[in-house]
Amino acid sequence: DAGVIQSPRHEVTEMGQEVTLRCKPISGHDYLFWYRQTMMRGLELLIYFNNNVPIDDSGMPEDRFSAKMPNASFSTLKIQPSEPRDSAVYFCASTSWGGDEKLFFGSGTQLSVL
Amino acid sequence: GEDVEQSLFLSVREGDSSVINCTYTDSSSTYLYWYKQEPGAGLQLLTYIFSNMDMKQDQRLTVLLNKKDKHLSLRIADTQTGDSAIYFCALLRGSTLGRLYFGRGTQLTVWP
Numbered sequence: 009d010a011g012v013i014q015s016p017r018h019e020v021t022e023m024g025q026e027v028t029l030r031c032k033p034i035s036g037h038d039y040l041f042w043y044r045q046t047m048m049r050g051l052e053l054l055i056y057f058n059n060n061v062p063i064d065d066s067g068m069p070e071d072r073f074s075a076k077m078p079n080a081s082f083s084t085l086k087i088q089p090s091e092p093r094d095s096a097v098y099f100c101a102s103t104s105w106g107g108d109e110k111l112f113f114g115s116g117t118q119l120s121v122l
Numbered sequence: 123g124e125d126v127e128q129s130l131f132l133s134v135r136e137g138d139s140s141v142i143n144c145t146y147t148d149s150s151s152t153y154l155y156w157y158k159q160e161p162g163a164g165l166q167l168l169t170y171i172f173s174n175m176d177m178k179q180d181q182r183l184t185v186l187l188n189k190k191d192k193h194l195s196l197r198i199a200d201t202q203t204g205d206s207a208i209y210f211c212a213l214l215r216g217s218t219l220g221r222l223y224f225g226r227g228t229q230l231t232v233w234p
Contacts, residue, residue, distance in 0.1 A: 012164075039220060050226040051165075051210065063220060099164055109153050109214065111222055113164035 012114035014100050020120045026088040029117045032081055033102030041111070042075055042085050043099040051099075057083065069094075090121045128211055128225040135233050140198040142228045144211030147192065151213040154187060155222065156196045159208040168196070168209075198230075206232045 013032040021027055033040045041056040055065040060077045068075070072091070077083040087094055101113045126146045134140045142156075155170040171178045171185045171194075178185045184197040194213075198205055211225040 041221065051224045053221060056221055058220060101165075105220065110167050110170070111155075111212075112167070113157075115164045 012100055012102050012112050014098075014114035014117050016117060017115065018118045018120075020122065021090055022122050023091055024089040025121075026086065027090045027094075027119060027121075029085040029098050029100075029119070031083045031085070031100030031114060033083070033100070034112055035081065037102035037104045037112075038080070039103045039105060040077060040083050041101040041103075042083070043101065043113075045097045045099060045116070046095075054085070087119075090119075092121045095119055095121050126211055126213060126223050126225040128209075128228045130226060131229050131231070133231045133233065134201050136201060136203055138201055140196075140201045140205065140230055140232075142196045142198075142209050142211075142230065144194040144196075144225055145192055146194070146211075146213055146223075148213065148215050148223075149189070149192065150215055153214040154185075154194050155210075155212040155214075156183075156185065156194075157210040157212060157224075159210065159227070161207075165210060201230075201232050203232045203234055206230055 015030045038059050042054040044052045054067045055075045056063055057077045075085045097116045097118050099113050099116045101111050103111045128144050152173050153170055156168045157165040158168045159165045169180050169183050171187050182199045186195045208227040208229050210227045212222040
């Protein structure tokens with residue numbers, strides 16, 4: 009398996025623009041997580057899905073952030089409008105609890121909002 | 123709140139042992155993990171331990187779990203410069219199946 013695949017690897021945009029981050033989980037995994045990493049806050053859980061259904065979105069900063077999982081092999085995290093304080097590395101991770109109890113991370117998307 | 127705590131920095135000399143410590147508050151934790159993050163990369167699972175174990179060894183890595191003190195440690199023997207990275211402690215709570223709780227990470231620097 010290719011692992012968790014995220015795109016793009018880097019995104020540079022201007023304040024006010026819409027940003028869409030993409031994630032393909034490992035095939036067969038039924039949990040998908042979106043994390044954000046910054047120096048100030050460390051690793052924060054934004055939202056996670058089980059069987060494509062959002063389970064906990066309490067970490068989503070505000071209404072500018074939205075996440076979808078239309079099917080088992082694809083998820084998006086959208087920021088509209090983007091702000092400079094959204095600059096961070098965004099990670100997607102997937103697992104199948106009840107299997108080998110391991111969470112696998114993608115390589116992340118480095119987002120810079122100017 | 124800080125449910126999982128780690129010191130932020132650790133420096134060691136090449137060839138020495140490194141010990142990275144983690145404390146947590148939730149005694150219902152079932153699995154406890156150590157992840158490694160190299161610059162510009164995602165988090166890579168290093169090792170994990172089930173809560174009914176006290177120790178797990180995997181080549182140069184030794185994980186110790188003290189459930190009474192809610193303390194987890196990762197020992198790296200014969201530390202190499204390639205071990206320089208951020209190490210995250212994480213736990214899976216029995217009461218909140220689904221998500222892991224991560225510490226802030228410990229930046230390990232290995233000097234030649």
